[in-house]
Amino acid sequence: MCTLKTFPIENTPNGRELWQSISGNFDRFSEIICEFVDNALSNFRKYALDPQTSRKVRIVLREQESWVDVDVIDTGTGIRNIHAALTLGSRCGAESPLNEHGMGLKHALASVDDEGCVWSIQTRTPEDNELDRHLLVEGPYGLEEAPMMGQYRAGWGKLIRPTGTAISFRCTRRRFETLRPVGDRAEKSFDTLVEILVEELAYTYAQVLQRGEMTLEVDGGKQTCVVHPLFPIWDKDGTQEIPAVTCDLGGGPVELVCRYGLIRGRKETFLYYKGNMESSGVEIRCNGRVVQRGLFRRIWNGRVHPSRNHFLVQMDLRAKNGTALPATKPTKTGFWDGDPRLEALFAWIRSNVPLPAKEEPxxxxxxxxxxxxxxxxxxxxxxxxxxxxxxxxxxxxxxxxxxxxxxxxxxxxxxxxxxxxxxxxxxxxxxxxxxxxxxxxxxxxxxxxxxxxxxxxxxxxxxxxxxxxxxxxxxxxxxxxxxxxxxxxx
Ligand SMILES: Nc1ncnc2c1ncn2[C@@H]1O[C@H](COP(=O)(O)OP(=O)(O)OP(=O)(O)O)[C@@H](O)[C@H]1O
Ligand SMILES: [Mg+2]
Missing domain, CATH: 3.40.1350.10 (Trna Endonuclease; Chain: A, domain 1)
Incomplete structure (x- = not known):
C-alpha cells in the first residue's frame, strides 16, 4: 500500500472547551480546597520556610446570596513560573512529591468555575517583594487564540505576608453544600458547612499539622478557627505500632509507619473516626496527607464484618522522592489501582497487620x-x-x-x-x-x-x-x- 498524502492533524484544543472538560471530577468541595493547600504545603517543604512565620494557609469563606466567595491565601514564596503553573499537565514547576500531575490548580479552578469565570490568582515572589508588586491572573481560562493575561500590580493585593499566593474564586451554594456527609440530605447552615470543612482539613492533614509543618486557619466570617489535627481515639489495650521500617515498594526507599487496632467511636465529629463502617479499614497517607481511606475488601478480599467497624489501620508512607510512592488519582482522593507499588504496599499490610478476631457478642x-x-x-x-x-x-x-x-x-x-x-x-x-x-x-x-x-x-x-x-x-x-x-x- 502506498501513501497518497500526509497531513498534520489539527487538534489544538479550544481553551474554553478544554477547561470545561476537566471540571467536575471532584466529588466534594473540600477536595478542591485541598488541591490549593497541597500546593502551598509543597512550596513550604521545598523552601524549608520558617514554620512560625511563613507556613500558613488561611481560607476565607464569605456567604453571599446564592454563592460563596472563597480565598485560599498562603505565605509561601509565590509562584515562580506562572506560565508553567497554568499549563495543563506541566510538571516543570514541581517542588515536592505533592506536585504530582501538573493539574491540581487548573483542575480545581475549572471545577468551581460555573459560567461566571470569577477566579483569580495573586502571587508575590521574593523578587516581586523587592519591587513591591504582585502578579495577577484572572479567569476565564484561555489558550493560544485568547490567552490569559498576567498583570503586575502595585502592593500586596490580598496577600497577608510579603510573599505568597492567594487563589480566589466564587462557588455556587450547591457546590459548597457538597461538604455535607454523603447520604445526609438534611439542610445545613453555612456555619455548619464551615465546621465540616474544618474537620475535613483536620483529618486530611492531621500528621502534617501535628508535626508543625504548617498552620491552617479557616475564617468563616463570624470567627477565625485554627485547624487542629484530628486523630482517632485508640482503645486502651487494643493498639499496636510497628516501628518505622524502610522498604522499597519498587520505586526507591520509603519509610512505612503503621499503627493499627480498635478505636472508640468519636461522638462529636461529622464524618471521621466514628467507629462505623465508613470510618473503619485502612487509611493511607503520603508524608502525612491522607490519600485513601476505608480500604478493606481491596486488601483482604472480604466484607467488613460489623464487629470490625472499630478496626483501623493507619499507614503513613514517608519519602522525599515521589517515585517511591504509589501514584495517586488526579484528584488525590485515592491511589491509581494498577500501580505495582500499591500492590507491594498491600502485600506488606497483609503480611504485617493481623485482622482482629471477630468480637464476641x-x-x-x-x-x-x-x-x-x-x-x-x-x-x-x-x-x-x-x-x-x-x-x-x-x-x-x-x-x-x-x-x-x-x-x-x-x-x-x-x-x-x-x-x-x-x-x-x-x-x-x-x-x-x-x-x-x-x-x-x-x-x-x-x-x-x-x-x-x-x-x-x-x-x-x-x-x-x-x-x-x-x-x-x-x-x-x-x-x-x-x-x-x-x-x-x-
Ligand atoms: N501556592 C503555590 N505556591 C507556589 N507555587 C505554586 C502554588 N500553587 C501552584 N504552584 C505552582 O504551580 C504548579 C502547578 O500546580 P498544579 O496544582 O496545577 O500542579 P502540580 O501541583 O504540579 O500537580 P498536581 O496535579 O499533583 O497538583 C506547581 O507545580 C507549582 O510550581
Ligand atoms: Mg498541585
Missing part, C-alpha cells in the same frame, strides 16, 4: 462469665455452653448454658437486656427437648437484666403445667445482678 460474653462462676460452685460436675437439646429429633437447637450438679441439672436461657414472653417458651423448648432425650432438667432459669410483670405471670402459669413426660415445669427468673455479674463491665 455481649450475650455470649455474659454467658461465658456465668459459666465460669458456675464451674466453681459446690457440687458441680459439668458446665456446658451451646449444648444440644432435642437430640431425639435432631433439631440442632443449642442451650445457652447447661449445668449438671451431683443431685440436679439446671438449664439457662440468657438475655443481655430485658426478658420477653418468647424467652420463657425458648426455655420450655430446652426443657421439653431434654425430657424427651431422657436427660430431665430439675430447674430452668431465665436470666436477664430485668423481667417485666407479664413475664413473671407467664412463668408462674407455666409452672402449673407438666412437660411431655408428665413432670411439672420448674422455671425461675434471675438477673445478672443477682448472679453477681455486672452487664456493663463484661
Amino acid at each position: 455481649v450475650e455470649k460474653r455474659l454467658v461465658r462469665v456465668l459459666a465460669q462462676n458456675k464451674a466453681v460452685e459446690e457440687g458441680v460436675l459439668r458446665v456446658a455452653q451451646e449444648e444440644d437439646t432435642y437430640r431425639s429429633l435432631n433439631l440442632g437447637t443449642k442451650m445457652d448454658l447447661f449445668v449438671s450438679y451431683r443431685d440436679r441439672t439446671v438449664v439457662y436461657e440468657a438475655k443481655k437486656a430485658g426478658s420477653r414472653a418468647l424467652d420463657v417458651y425458648q426455655l420450655r423448648m430446652y426443657w421439653d427437648g431434654c425430657a424427651l432425650d431422657g436427660r430431665p432438667i430439675t430447674q430452668g432459669m431465665l436470666i436477664a437484666r430485668r423481667h417485666c410483670p407479664e413475664v413473671e405471670a407467664l412463668v408462674e402459669k407455666m409452672n402449673s403445667f407438666t412437660d411431655p413426660t408428665g413432670r411439672p415445669y420448674q422455671f425461675c427468673l434471675t438477673t445478672w445482678e443477682e448472679e453477681g455479674i455486672d452487664p456493663c463491665a463484661v
Whole structure:
C-alpha cells in the first residue's frame, strides 16, 4: 500500500472547551480546597520556610446570596513560573512529591468555575517583594487564540505576608453544600458547612499539622478557627505500632509507619473516626496527607464484618522522592489501582497487620462469665455452653448454658437486656427437648437484666403445667445482678 498524502492533524484544543472538560471530577468541595493547600504545603517543604512565620494557609469563606466567595491565601514564596503553573499537565514547576500531575490548580479552578469565570490568582515572589508588586491572573481560562493575561500590580493585593499566593474564586451554594456527609440530605447552615470543612482539613492533614509543618486557619466570617489535627481515639489495650521500617515498594526507599487496632467511636465529629463502617479499614497517607481511606475488601478480599467497624489501620508512607510512592488519582482522593507499588504496599499490610478476631457478642460474653462462676460452685460436675437439646429429633437447637450438679441439672436461657414472653417458651423448648432425650432438667432459669410483670405471670402459669413426660415445669427468673455479674463491665 502506498501513501497518497500526509497531513498534520489539527487538534489544538479550544481553551474554553478544554477547561470545561476537566471540571467536575471532584466529588466534594473540600477536595478542591485541598488541591490549593497541597500546593502551598509543597512550596513550604521545598523552601524549608520558617514554620512560625511563613507556613500558613488561611481560607476565607464569605456567604453571599446564592454563592460563596472563597480565598485560599498562603505565605509561601509565590509562584515562580506562572506560565508553567497554568499549563495543563506541566510538571516543570514541581517542588515536592505533592506536585504530582501538573493539574491540581487548573483542575480545581475549572471545577468551581460555573459560567461566571470569577477566579483569580495573586502571587508575590521574593523578587516581586523587592519591587513591591504582585502578579495577577484572572479567569476565564484561555489558550493560544485568547490567552490569559498576567498583570503586575502595585502592593500586596490580598496577600497577608510579603510573599505568597492567594487563589480566589466564587462557588455556587450547591457546590459548597457538597461538604455535607454523603447520604445526609438534611439542610445545613453555612456555619455548619464551615465546621465540616474544618474537620475535613483536620483529618486530611492531621500528621502534617501535628508535626508543625504548617498552620491552617479557616475564617468563616463570624470567627477565625485554627485547624487542629484530628486523630482517632485508640482503645486502651487494643493498639499496636510497628516501628518505622524502610522498604522499597519498587520505586526507591520509603519509610512505612503503621499503627493499627480498635478505636472508640468519636461522638462529636461529622464524618471521621466514628467507629462505623465508613470510618473503619485502612487509611493511607503520603508524608502525612491522607490519600485513601476505608480500604478493606481491596486488601483482604472480604466484607467488613460489623464487629470490625472499630478496626483501623493507619499507614503513613514517608519519602522525599515521589517515585517511591504509589501514584495517586488526579484528584488525590485515592491511589491509581494498577500501580505495582500499591500492590507491594498491600502485600506488606497483609503480611504485617493481623485482622482482629471477630468480637464476641455481649450475650455470649455474659454467658461465658456465668459459666465460669458456675464451674466453681459446690457440687458441680459439668458446665456446658451451646449444648444440644432435642437430640431425639435432631433439631440442632443449642442451650445457652447447661449445668449438671451431683443431685440436679439446671438449664439457662440468657438475655443481655430485658426478658420477653418468647424467652420463657425458648426455655420450655430446652426443657421439653431434654425430657424427651431422657436427660430431665430439675430447674430452668431465665436470666436477664430485668423481667417485666407479664413475664413473671407467664412463668408462674407455666409452672402449673407438666412437660411431655408428665413432670411439672420448674422455671425461675434471675438477673445478672443477682448472679453477681455486672452487664456493663463484661
Ligand atoms: N501556592 C503555590 N505556591 C507556589 N507555587 C505554586 C502554588 N500553587 C501552584 N504552584 C505552582 O504551580 C504548579 C502547578 O500546580 P498544579 O496544582 O496545577 O500542579 P502540580 O501541583 O504540579 O500537580 P498536581 O496535579 O499533583 O497538583 C506547581 O507545580 C507549582 O510550581
Ligand atoms: Mg498541585
